Amino acid sequence: MKRRSRVLSHTALSEKNFPRCFTLISTAMLALCLACGHDDMRDQPSWKPQESEVLLPADSISTAGLEKSVAETEEFTRLVNPIPPAESSVNKGKVLFERFCVPCHGIEAKGGGMMAAHFGEPPSLSDPSNLQLPDGFFYSAMRHGRGLMPELAEALLPEERWHVINYLRRLQSNDK
Ligand code: HEC
Numbered sequence: 001m002k003r004r005s006r007v008l009s010h011t012a013l014s015e016k017n018f019p020r021c022f023t024l025i026s027t028a029m030l031a032l033c034l035a036c037g038h039d040d041m042r043d044q045p046s047w048k049p050q051e052s053e054v055l056l057p058a059d060s061i062s063t064a065g066l067e068k069s070v071a072e073t074e075e076f077t078r079l080v081n082p083i084p085p086a087e088s089s090v091n092k093g094k095v096l097f098e099r100f101c102v103p104c105h106g107i108e109a110k111g112g113g114m115m116a117a118h119f120g121e122p123p124s125l126s127d128p129s130n131l132q133l134p135d136g137f138f139y140s141a142m143r144h145g146r147g148l149m150p151e152l153a154e155a156l157l158p159e160e161r162w163h164v165i166n167y168l169r170r171l172q173s174n175d176k
Contacts, residue, residue: 076140083159085166092160093167100155101125101164109171120148126171138165 047053083089098107104119106112109126116122124130125138142161145151156164 073140073144076143077134077136079136079139081135081139081162081165083162083166085169089163089166090170091167093163093165093170096156096160096164097167100152104149109168119150122149125168126174128172131169131172135162135165135169138168 097105097109101109102113103115104113105122105125106116110124111122113122139161140146141149142152142156142164144153
């Protein structure tokens with residue numbers, strides 16, 4: 001009985017002292033932090049939201065392939081279609097268009113494809129006003145993607161892209 005009460009009183013004592021000890025230690029730590037005046041933990045080299053882009057050191061090697069420059073994309077729009085718009089090319093282009101473009105651009109290339117809701121509604125490709133756009137513009141869209149449109153570089157061979165363009169030109173002139 002006597003022993004038990006000693007244990008109890010010991011516990012009671014340390015519990016009583018705990019808040020005082022805690023205050024003392026935390027005040028000391030706070031004083032230490034203030035004295036140092038560092039916020040190193042916050043100031044890390046990582047890229048924070050809204051911060052301007054951190055440029056990679058020169059000569060660093062990309063792990064995600066090379067970023068294409070705007071100039072390169074513009075250069076593509078100056079490409080000249082090497083494949084004449086013969087019936088055979090237009091027909092090949094139709095098949096390819098239906099396979100790779102219709103899901104978003106719709107069967108008549110006017111938009112409204114099944115996938116359009118997920119990628120955003122694309123503008124009409126068959127509108128006659130598109131005849132003014134250079135062939136390379138369409139080529140570049142397929143090669144590099146454009147805005148919300150993903151690139152289809154691996155879906156179509158360069159030659160196949162020109163067939164698609166010959167087919168699109170047919171649609172655009174039929175729409176007149
Ligand atoms: C996954 C959906 C998707 C597929 C597949 C797709 N497109 Fe697109 N495309 C879009 C969207 C969305 C836009 C509008 C992009 C923007 O302005 O942000 C677009 C825009 C374009 C434009 C630019 C039109 C303009 O006037 O600005 C061209 C050209 C084009 N697509 C051609 C094609 C061709 C050709 C194919 C097939 C080889 C194709 N696209 C396949 C979604 C797609």
